[in-house]
Amino acid sequence: MTTTLDPELKRLQVPATSSQPTNGRRRPAQAAADRPALLVQHVTKRFVVGRHRKPVQAIRDVSLRLEQGEIYGILGANGSGKSTLIRLVSGLLTLDEGRVEVFGLDLARQELAVKRLINRVSVDAAFFKKLSPAENLAFAARLYGLDPRAAAREAVAILARLGIAERRLGRPVEQMSRGMQQKVAIARALLTSPTLLLLDEPTTGLDPRSKLEVQAFVEEVRATHDTTIVLTTHDLAEADRLCARIGILDGGRLVAEATPAELKERVARERGLPPTLESVFMTYTGRSLDDDEETAEEEGD
Amino acid sequence: MTAAVREMRASYAFVERNFNLTKRYFGWELAFLVYNVAGALAISLIGKQFGNNRLLLSLMIGAVFWNYLSIIFSFIAETIAWERWEGTLEYTMMAPVRRATQLLGSTLYAVLYGLVHTTVVLAVLVLFFGLDMSRANLATGAVFMVVGSLSFIGIGMMAAILPLMYVERGAQMTFVLQSLLLLVSGVYYSVDILPGWMQVLSHISPATYVLDGVRRGLVDGLPVTSLFGDIWPLLVMAVVLIPLGVWAFGRAERYAKRTGKLKRVG
Numbered sequence: 001m002t003t004t005l006d007p008e009l010k011r012l013q014v015p016a017t018s019s020q021p022t023n024g025r026r027r028p029a030q031a032a033a034d035r036p037a038l039l040v041q042h043v044t045k046r047f048v049v050g051r052h053r054k055p056v057q058a059i060r061d062v063s064l065r066l067e068q069g070e071i072y073g074i075l076g077a078n079g080s081g082k083s084t085l086i087r088l089v090s091g092l093l094t095l096d097e098g099r100v101e102v103f104g105l106d107l108a109r110q111e112l113a114v115k116r117l118i119n120r121v122s123v124d125a126a127f128f129k130k131l132s133p134a135e136n137l138a139f140a141a142r143l144y145g146l147d148p149r150a151a152a153r154e155a156v157a158i159l160a161r162l163g164i165a166e167r168r169l170g171r172p173v174e175q176m177s178r179g180m181q182q183k184v185a186i187a188r189a190l191l192t193s194p195t196l197l198l199l200d201e202p203t204t205g206l207d208p209r210s211k212l213e214v215q216a217f218v219e220e221v222r223a224t225h226d227t228t229i230v231l232t233t234h235d236l237a238e239a240d241r242l243c244a245r246i247g248i249l250d251g252g253r254l255v256a257e258a259t260p261a262e263l264k265e266r267v268a269r270e271r272g273l274p275p276t277l278e279s280v281f282m283t284y285t286g287r288s289l290d291d292d293e294e295t296a297e298e299e300g301d
Numbered sequence: 302m303t304a305a306v307r308e309m310r311a312s313y314a315f316v317e318r319n320f321n322l323t324k325r326y327f328g329w330e331l332a333f334l335v336y337n338v339a340g341a342l343a344i345s346l347i348g349k350q351f352g353n354n355r356l357l358l359s360l361m362i363g364a365v366f367w368n369y370l371s372i373i374f375s376f377i378a379e380t381i382a383w384e385r386w387e388g389t390l391e392y393t394m395m396a397p398v399r400r401a402t403q404l405l406g407s408t409l410y411a412v413l414y415g416l417v418h419t420t421v422v423l424a425v426l427v428l429f430f431g432l433d434m435s436r437a438n439l440a441t442g443a444v445f446m447v448v449g450s451l452s453f454i455g456i457g458m459m460a461a462i463l464p465l466m467y468v469e470r471g472a473q474m475t476f477v478l479q480s481l482l483l484l485v486s487g488v489y490y491s492v493d494i495l496p497g498w499m500q501v502l503s504h505i506s507p508a509t510y511v512l513d514g515v516r517r518g519l520v521d522g523l524p525v526t527s528l529f530g531d532i533w534p535l536l537v538m539a540v541v542l543i544p545l546g547v548w549a550f551g552r553a554e555r556y557a558k559r560t561g562k563l564k565r566v567g
Binding site (some may be wrong): 016034047048084090091093094096112113115116120121122124126127129130131138139140142143144145172265 | 307310311313314317318321322325326359388389390391392393394395396398399450555558559560561563564
């Protein structure tokens with residue numbers, strides 16, 4: 001695929017067309033990318049709700065460090081700040097305090113350069129629904145400076161891998177199921193060869209087959225690319241399967257962070273609970289399932 | 302590839318996307334054309350009723366060229382509202398393109414769309430009334446359309462801020478701005494009949510100069526070189542309003558990012 005990036009960014013870019021696993025070998029670019037893929041330092045975000053109400057702290061002093069090629073899961077109840085954190089890293093929200101760096105590039109000062117390295121798939125597939133997947137993907141390709149024809153060929157290959165036939169690419173997105181739309185959204189994100197991919201509940205609302213296909217594809221991306229992935233999810237089995245490390249947000253704070261195995265072992269050892277991510281989630285979010293359902297109704301996160 | 306070429310290509314992305322959307326909504330485009338032809342005819346027929354050809358032409362030009370300026374204004378002003386409604390606003394805002402690039406792309410398509418639309422409406426009306434346009438200076442009309450578009454682009458960029466800042470009703474607020482321009486710009490009547498304070502406002506509306514220039518070109522057949530008094534205010538407004546529009550949009554985007562208003566609602 002023809003990319004049109006500055007040399008500095010191109011060095012950091014990860015090819016999306018590669019079908020050869022890296023087998024643990026370090027890419028040449030990786031040596032230059034020994035800086036963390038994502039560095040979040042003491043980030044705080046407040047929102048003022050209503051004219052005279054106190055500011056709500058959506059994110060409180062959160063710090064993260066992700067290495068290249070890692071899949072990092074963020075778990076948390078509805079309203080815990082997962083999507084806000086993703087939006088902050090995406091540059092869709094400004095930071096009140098703290099700092100975000102992507103491969104050493106400061107988000108606040110080098111926003112355009114950072115944007116060339118990242119892409120995001122949100123819980124709602126964001127498309128012009130009357131346009132076809134091909135037209136939506138061509139738009140994305142041009143925005144990211146790619147050759148639309150090469151991008152179209154690449155999109156066909158990615159979508160075929162996700163189970164979407166080429167003949168579907170010319171029909172309006174609105175005629176596709178939600179699961180298919182989400183797959184097109186993932187294909188669109190991968191087209192731009194993001195070095196950092198932000199997956200904000202990408203499988204929420206998908207049927208079991210689609211969910212498994214997307215999860216398998218994320219694993220494939222991890223195996224064949226050096227893309228670093230941040231994944232927010234409510235699906236604990238998904239987090240367990242995909243994530244090398246998990247951070248748990250509660251009330252905007254990062255209350256726990258470790259590998260899935262370490263977290264499970266910790267709650268079993270310290271609390272005498274079954275060694276499952278359900279136990280981990282309940283322990284660190286400090287709520288019952290009923291509380292979460294009520295919160296979801298109130299906040300609709 | 303240079304940064305300039307990359308930005309131009311990104312700008313073209315918005316032109317191509319909007320063209321694709323026009324194709325997909327072709328039925329609606331035809332209905333919109335019929336609506337505009339009917340509206341312009343209804344107003345122009347008042348001149349026909351009075352048996353006054355000059356009044357007929359003046360009303361027709363008011364209707365057709367206000368329609369053109371409205372299209373430019375609405376297209377740009379509704380750029381944000383449209384994306385918010387489709388749910389693509391966050392995706393577009395996190396793409397690595399400068400906001401001026403995005404606005405330039407939307408603007409270019411708006412001008413092209415408006416020119417095609419207006420030409421069709423004008424042709425239908427000329428045929429309907431059997432008007433003799435042999436005295437009309439079409440070049441003057443075209444120059445005023447293009448130069449007038451520039452200042453309307455600036456105003457449109459500032460109007461696009463409203464849907465960014467006011468999530469629920471911002472799009473509707475742009476209509477208020479449009480109706481105020483309609484009121485003070487002498488679209489269907491001479492600005493001389495307005496109260497003194499409204500005439501002051503008419504002098505700062507680009508539509509006043511566009512319509513005056515187009516009327517003098519198409520009705521009186523004057524060349525653009527004799528209408529410098531209408532051209533220079535439009536050029537000054539364009540030079541001031543476009544950078545002001547880009548700057549104001551940037552400030553509004555910053556506000557939206559601080560307050561979380563880019564998020565889709567509804």
